[in-house]
Amino acid sequence: MNSLDIAKIILVLIGAPILGCLLAGIDRRLTARLQGRVGPPLLQPYYDVMKLFQKDNMVVNESQNLYVVIYVVFVILSLLMLVFDADILMIVFVYTVSSVALIVGGMSTGSPYARIGSSREIMAILSYEPILILYALAIYLLTGTFKLSALDNVSSPLLMYIPLIFISMLFVMNIKFKKSPFDYSTSHHAHQELVKGMLTEYSGPGLAGIEIGHFYEYVFLLGLMFLFWKVNIIIGLLIALIAFLFVIIMDNITARVYWQWMLKVSWTILLIISVVNVLYLYVAKIKLI
């Protein structure tokens, strides 16, 4: 590990939450404008976190905050692995650790609202995980390796070859950002929520930790979208931005439906188009390297 790597790690540790916080701020502003409100200041998410840290640490269960720490640490790890071009399949598995930690954390409180939210989040895993792994498989088929470092030697963007997976991934973004119509486990909109779902019993510093985790997670998720056009950084960032705007717009024009609907959509339409895309790569034997 050389000094450049260390600088990169520090940049990610400090830069990612700032970026994520700004994204969350933009989200709130845009949502407010779409709803005809003025909205909070851009830095409102930051003020929220700071305030939460000053609150009492109210817990139902002595160990409930352990799961928050695991969640945050593993989101950071998966982001770092993404930055360091690690094995994409591995990244997906590490990211699963963080999702599982949050689910178990919700269930560990024993609140009925949290348990409902957590069961729904488990169904969300069932909906998005196959698509994430199919995305990894597609990267393997195109580059001959699961290591993301191979993408640096590729001359044309992935999006050209896996457009259907890109569409599926847009919906995965929607599920993972926990935005309407897929915000079953815990929602940003009070009007369509069973109390606060999975996070009902989290407050004060615990909730602040989860918010910080979300900031990192936003950056991580958009990083996955960035990979679709990694050959050109500007277009790549643009793709990530488009994905982000897509999520916000979807959030504001749709309402929560049954969670069964999410499962149906993902295991029929999304999974099928992704599989078709992957089969196309097999049949056409497209290799970028």
Add this chain to the structure above:
Amino acid sequence: MLKTTIMLLITAPILFSFLFLALGKSLYKFLAWAFFIVGAVSSIMLVLDGTGKVEVAGSSFALLENIVLILEVLVILFVFYVSAKHKSWPTLALIAIQTVIAAYSYMAVAKVESVSFNIDQFSQVMILIVNIIGTAIILFATGYMDHYEKHRHLDRQKTFFFTMSFFLAAMNGLVMVDTLGWLYLFWEITTLCSFVLIAYNQDEESITNAFRALALNLIGGITFSLAIILLSVKLDISNLSAIGTSATAAAVALPVVLLCIAGFAKSAQMPFQSWLLGAMVAPTPVSALLHSSTMVNAGVFLIVKLVPAFANTPLGIAIAIYGSFTFVMCSALALSQRNAKRVLAYSTIANLGLIIASAGIGSPLAVAAAIMLIIFHAISKCLLFLCTGEIEHTIGSRDIEDMSGLIKKAPLLTMLISLGMISMLLPPFGVLLTKWVSMEVASTNPIVSIFLILGSALTTVYYVKWLGTILSSSMDKNAVHHLKPETYFPLSFLGLCIVVTSILVFTIYDYFIKPQVATLLNIVPTVSGQGGQFTSEIGAFAYAVIFIVFALAILIYFATKNMFTPRPAGYYMCGENNLEKDKLMFRNGLGSYDKSSVSNIYLQNIFGENKLTTLGYVISILLIVVALVEVVVL
């Protein structure tokens, strides 16, 4: 030296089984401890003795061969006797067929002059699993069975411990012997032992299920003996290790398929899965033994040994698709189950399917993954089963929903079973590492990869659901919890094994797996293990980093814990709760009080047994038929 150890490994469990028969119940505890130590020491001795082949010929062989013949006749007579006694016509018909085949093979098959034992690294690994995990299960059983029998008014512990120990002897023989005729005897003895153990309760359900297990395994036995005859008459092969090396793949294809079918039956793959599900009626130590260290492992052991005969052939592809199909189907079925033992049973079948799929892919790395999964799966599954048994004694139920709040009732037990579950689905533990390897190597075959991807998502779901339930805190505390050393020692020992084997994964790979793959396929997988990474040509699994990060997370938690003093509070129940006696009570619309209860999602109407089982039967039988046709026609 090697020869002595081999004999010791077969005779010591037999000796212990007779000691269990001879001595009183009060001494079982000490016997089991002694057995555990003897098992551990003798299996480590075998590893230290190194690999090699041992031949027994001459007069001692003649004596042994006679014993084998007598045992074979006894096995057949015993099956005839029990089938007639319980009027089980299917098994009677099957054993009649088997007798005809056995008589034919006695006359037609050339007599072997010697018996050979083939100790390779795979046998060593299996011996370690059988003798360390298997004896740990017996040790656990000494603390478990009294309570179990008291509830059911049974007194059959002598039969129980005798059969359990004898089972280990047969299993030891099975993984070491190379001569097919003997292998077949050990194979049949394990079938018989499992029959006796499943019928342990002696009620109608257990006897029906035991006969189902017997019948399905006898089908496997028949295909096994047919394969022996074909190999011997047509190709003059009488050793397992000769199948892949001394003839062309095309010539041995039919016997190999027959042997694989025997393996599928033993490993309870679809369409044979019903015997393993029915085997749950037996006491939990039996399930643990069948699922982790013995019975089902014999099937995958045989299939992995046969890899040279089908690697990179159309048959290999068919086997890979078949295995991955079982993996996804059984993972889906596990999702719909509330009964913890049933979830585990489906999970076992699914993981064995994954092992078979990896073996079918047949690349060096895939075969390495298959063997590694056998090791890690055995340890984790054993822990999960034994913990489930202990939970059943603690809370009186094996329904997952009843386990909510277990962390408050039995913290140590909950931690152990959580470790078992986490090791089945999250990095950096061994099972996930092997799953990662199999997914990466399967990427050459689209059907297998897609099945593996779907199955892996389903696996995550059914374990997380259960994990969340046991870790959820509830306010009621009414459980009797006894911390007995003979039950908690094996549990903690297995938990430790999970962590240690996962940390030492590369050492295990280097010492056992790499040379084994080299013997099977003559190529070594290009894998390196530097810097705590398991690196292949197509990916890298950084297990050390994840262990460190896990430790870091726990460290951060304890470091920051006191920065924010926790203030305990009750649940938020929308202002209508918090009665003195139960904090989960709330006021309903009629003004009286109800208790809130939430259950997990099981998706019964999508993944339920009545929806999927028939489909599973149809497709799996079709796949086997396709493999057979492929072999016969091509």
